[in-house]
Structure formats: structure tokens, C-alpha cells
Amino acid sequence: MLRRLPLRVQAFGTHHDIVREGEHLEDCCLVLEGFLCRYRVVERSQRQILSFHLSGDLPDLQSLYLDEMDYALAALTSSVVAFIPHAAVRRAMDEEPSVVDLLWRYSLTDAAIFRDWLTNIGRRTAEARIAHLFCELFVRMKAVGIAEEMGFQLPLSQTEIADALALSPVHVNRTLQDLRREGVITSKGKYHRFEDWDQLRQIGEFDPRYLQLRKRVCF
Amino acid sequence: MLRRLPLRVQAFGTHHDIVREGEHLEDCCLVLEGFLCRYRVVERSQRQILSFHLSGDLPDLQSLYLDEMDYALAALTSSVVAFIPHAAVRRAMDEEPSVVDLLWRYSLTDAAIFRDWLTNIGRRTAEARIAHLFCELFVRMKAVGIAEEMGFQLPLSQTEIADALALSPVHVNRTLQDLRREGVITSKGKYHRFEDWDQLRQIGEFDPRYLQLRKRVCF
DNA sequence: CGTGTTATTGACCAACATCAAACTTAGTGG
DNA sequence: CCACTAAGTTTGATGTTGGTCAATAACACG
Numbered sequence: 482m483l484r485r486l487p488l489r490v491q492a493f494g495t496h497h498d499i500v501r502e503g504e505h506l507e508d509c510c511l512v513l514e515g516f517l518c519r520y521r522v523v524e525r526s527q528r529q530i531l532s533f534h535l536s537g538d539l540p541d542l543q544s545l546y547l548d549e550m551d552y553a554l555a556a557l558t559s560s561v562v563a564f565i566p567h568a569a570v571r572r573a574m575d576e577e578p579s580v581v582d583l584l585w586r587y588s589l590t591d592a593a594i595f596r597d598w599l600t601n602i603g604r605r606t607a608e609a610r611i612a613h614l615f616c617e618l619f620v621r622m623k624a625v626g627i628a629e630e631m632g633f634q635l636p637l638s639q640t641e642i643a644d645a646l647a648l649s650p651v652h653v654n655r656t657l658q659d660l661r662r663e664g665v666i667t668s669k670g671k672y673h674r675f676e677d678w679d680q681l682r683q684i685g686e687f688d689p690r691y692l693q694l695r696k697r698v699c700f
Numbered sequence: 701m702l703r704r705l706p707l708r709v710q711a712f713g714t715h716h717d718i719v720r721e722g723e724h725l726e727d728c729c730l731v732l733e734g735f736l737c738r739y740r741v742v743e744r745s746q747r748q749i750l751s752f753h754l755s756g757d758l759p760d761l762q763s764l765y766l767d768e769m770d771y772a773l774a775a776l777t778s779s780v781v782a783f784i785p786h787a788a789v790r791r792a793m794d795e796e797p798s799v800v801d802l803l804w805r806y807s808l809t810d811a812a813i814f815r816d817w818l819t820n821i822g823r824r825t826a827e828a829r830i831a832h833l834f835c836e837l838f839v840r841m842k843a844v845g846i847a848e849e850m851g852f853q854l855p856l857s858q859t860e861i862a863d864a865l866a867l868s869p870v871h872v873n874r875t876l877q878d879l880r881r882e883g884v885i886t887s888k889g890k891y892h893r894f895e896d897w898d899q900l901r902q903i904g905e906f907d908p909r910y911l912q913l914r915k916r917v918c919f
Numbered sequence: 920c921g922t923g924t925t926a927t928t929g930a931c932c933a934a935c936a937t938c939a940a941a942c943t944t945a946g947t948g949g
Numbered sequence: 950c951c952a953c954t955a956a957g958t959t960t961g962a963t964g965t966t967g968g969t970c971a972a973t974a975a976c977a978c979g
Contacts, residue, residue, distance in 0.1 A: 519815075521815070521819055523823045524823070524828075529823050531815050531818055531819075543812070546808050547808055547809070547812065547912060551812055551816075551910050575797075578794075581800055582765070585800075589762045589766055589807060592807065593762070593770055595814035595815060596770060596771060599748065599821065602821055604742045604746050604748050606967095639927095646822075647822030649968050649969075651926095651970095652966085654926060658927085690770070691770050826935070857956085857957060859958095867935075869957090870935090870936075870937080871936070873959060873960090877959085
């Protein structure tokens, strides 16, 4: 449906900002390809990544109602996104009420993911946080068909994982080594294989229900 | 507008659960009076409070679209809430499209608060987290007229503050003492006075824009 | 085959957690 | 109105997780 609206398709290179914090937008962006993140810069030039986005995501849908972006949006790999004018989205919502349901539901799922990250960062150890993030991204990537049966190519540096999980890069490195030593995952560069998915899930206390996927991707 | 819909008004006592995790709801709840929180229980019986809610809030609006609650909702003080059947909300949305805008915008603001908490818990020290929380709650309470000019009655125990900020109660206690020693706040029981609002704001890196309040409450 | 980015290692340190006890406060019933 | 009790706050001692700094090793890319 969205693809039938007037789109402005644009490609972005690795580590390129698509939207900056504080900007006012007149379009929503739909991810067609690639891997994006929302982030924010805090005191001492620390960065907090707020969420990751894959194809099919609408990472700034909120600009439809909120004046100013409270975060930046960046491409982590070379990515392709489509910009859809707010006016076109609103027209579609007027003509077809189910569009409202769909998009609203989407933004509520988005909020559910924030809640999960909040508990992840707030209440779990470094190992559990990483396990949880791997589970989430694996399931989401599988849902859009860019993961293998039991492994995936995760286009994140350890520093980016650290920025997402509120850890230091050094500690992420050591914790990944722990996970490997325990035989839960094996890694080759950015490719990771799950040797013991069940244990990974347990370590990360991962329950995919919050993702609100209609089809069951794993189990 | 909401108050004109069919309401079932109900009072809840202190520390009483209003909705439990995993429940399926047929009504949305509107806070009329009191102080509520969303929370979740994690491994080792630790609790993560996800947000606080005052009168005027709709802390489970998402139940309109998501089948299962991913958090519990509890009254922290004796509170009064109104339950509105989903069907009635939907009818109101059909009859008056601006209701959709209003509620959707509300749920997007809700998500913006999550993002703020995420960076707060992820990237700030204990002192900054507490300062930030105090600022947020003060501004929100002022917006609904239940705070004084430069002080407020915060109905939270230090344990509840700890559960919200992912700290231990002991550390919250000591950090509050630091804030008092620095002359930023003074406390008498649950009443806190801001002796140096500007410094509190700075410590907590607080910028109220994310709250999307139409009227400027402070400064 | 450099050159810049990312991963890894080691040494050391700080923030915050945990445990347990003592002290306050507020609420309750006699 | 006071004693009693439970809940919340404060304190001290000690432990742990994860941060910081800095150097080295491994890649990736032109």
C-alpha cells in the first residue's frame, strides 16, 4: 500500500545520517533495504542507540504528529529508503481507514520494543543484554528473510553493539568471548552462528511476543 | 471528550494491581486521580518500572491494538481510574477523526518518554538519573496542577525510585543525600523542594521538549 | 601494500550492588 | 493519646560488574 504512494527513493552510504536530531520533517521514511538505527548523543559525546531498523520499518513515523525529532536516524550499512510526504500518508489514512489501524499498531509495537530495551538495559547483565539483542535482531531479520536458519550476518561493530546496550566496547568484546567459550555462539567476522539457541534465549530471557509478529519465525 | 463516553469508574488502593502482565483487555483506562506505574518483573524478582502516570494519562491505550499486555499496571497511591470499553473508543474515533489524531499523538508522546528513559538509564550516572526523573515528574505534575511553584509531594518510596531508575534502593538513598548536601534539593519526608532548579536540570540534562506539553510549565 | 578502522588484551579503577543492622516514620488499634 | 508494628530510611562494611586507558593485533579496502 505504501509503495503505491508517491515515493522519493534515496540511497545512503554507511554511517550516513538520514535525519538529524531536532529536525522538522515533512516526509516519513520507509526502509527498503539496509540496516538503520535511531540514536542520540549524550554528555561526554556518548551515544545511545535507541533501536535498529530493517526493511519494512518506518523509523520516523512519529514525525507525522510530533514537530521535532528527538533522535537522529542513520544508515549503518549502505541502505535505500523511500520518503513519503506526510500529506500523502494522511490522504491514504482518510481514504482507507485500515491504514490508520495498521500504522498505529505499528507505532505501538515500536513502543513495545522500547519497553523491552528498557528492561534489558536496566535489569540485565552484559551477557544477558547481548543475548537478548542477538535474539531480537535474529528473529526480526528472519521475519524479513535476511537471516539464515541458525545464524546471521550482523552488520554491527562491537562499538555499535556497545552503544545500543549501554556498555563499553571493551566489555562487549569480552562478553562475546564468554558466549563463544560457553559454546552458545560461534563467530566469523560479523557472521554469527547459534550453536545453542535455547540457551541463548534463556540467557537473554527472550520472549518474542513483544515483537508482535503474525507468523511465528522461530518456534 | 473521553469523559462523555460510557465510563466505569473504579477506585484502587495503594499498591494494588489494576492490570496484570499478559492480560487481554476490552477497556482502556483513563487516570482520573492518583499516581500509577507500569512495571515488569524480571529474573531474580527484580522489578523494572517503565513509566509513571498521573491524571489524564491513558496508560494502556495500546490494548486497543495489541492483544496481550506486556506489563502490569499498578496504583502507587490510592487512585481513581475510568475504564472505557474499546468499542466506545473506536466509535468515537469513527465519528470524530480528530480523536484519532489526539490519541495517536498521545501514544507517540508516550514512546518519546520511553526513549528518554532509555537514555537516562543507559547513559547517565545515578545522580543524573534521579535529577532527570525529578525534573520530568515535577514538570508533568505541574502541568496537571498537582505541584507547587518550586517543590512537590512525590508519592514514591526510595525503593520505587530505584525500580524506575535501575538502581539499588541503598544507592538511591545515598545519592539523594548527595543532592541535598550540594544544596540542589531539600526534602521533608516525601516532599521535595528545589533549591536550585537550574542546577538540577543541568545535572539531569533535562530538556522538557520530549514531553510535548503545549503550555510551557517552567521557566 | 600501506592505512585506517575494528577487535583483542592487560592493568587498574570507579560506580554501584549486596548484606545486614539500626534507626525513623507513619499508620493502627486499644 | 499512646504504645505497637510494619514499612521505609539510613549507615557501614565489603564485593562485583563493568569502565577507562593504552597498547597491540587483525582486518578490510583502495
